[in-house]
Amino acid sequence: MRPGYAYALGCALLLGTANPASAASCKPGDAGLAGHYYLRGVMEVGSELLLRKDGSFEFMLAYGANDQYGKGCWVKKGSTVEVIPAGRGSASTHHTPDDSGFSGLVLTISDRGLVWDINGSGHKGRFEK
Numbered sequence: 001m002r003p004g005y006a007y008a009l010g011c012a013l014l015l016g017t018a019n020p021a022s023a024a025s026c027k028p029g030d031a032g033l034a035g036h037y038y039l040r041g042v043m044e045v046g047s048e049l050l051l052r053k054d055g056s057f058e059f060m061l062a063y064g065a066n067d068q069y070g071k072g073c074w075v076k077k078g079s080t081v082e083v084i085p086a087g088r089g090s091a092s093t094h095h096t097p098d099d100s101g102f103s104g105l106v107l108t109i110s111d112r113g114l115v116w117d118i119n120g121s122g123h124k125g126r127f128e129k
Helices: 003-014 021-025
Strands: 035-040 045-051 056-063 066-077 080-085 105-110 113-117 124-128
Touching (some): 035 113, 045 080, 045 124
Antiparallel strands (some): 045 056
16 A cells, blocks of 8 residues: 555544544534535545534545645635635635645535635546535
């Protein structure tokens, strides 16, 4: 098993455990959007996103040898969901699987999923429950 997949599996097992300490500063999220999402449609990328009802989140992504992890708060803004890592004031609109760290996501709500337009490149993935 490649180290990236082992890390991703470990993170996947951790998702859903104790709430992150930052949850106390999060505002409750839209209960209809809360849930455990898996990324579909992006070749060679494994990713999960856990949106909790209390407004906190956990994120993991594995792409080759590049692993990312983040937690913080999420908010619904119109037709988007902003996933904002702890310590940041806003989510990045340019985050990609190639980035060395997690700078947040802006996802578009679409039916029961969340669409990730990766850095505005036209390459899109979909987080689905």
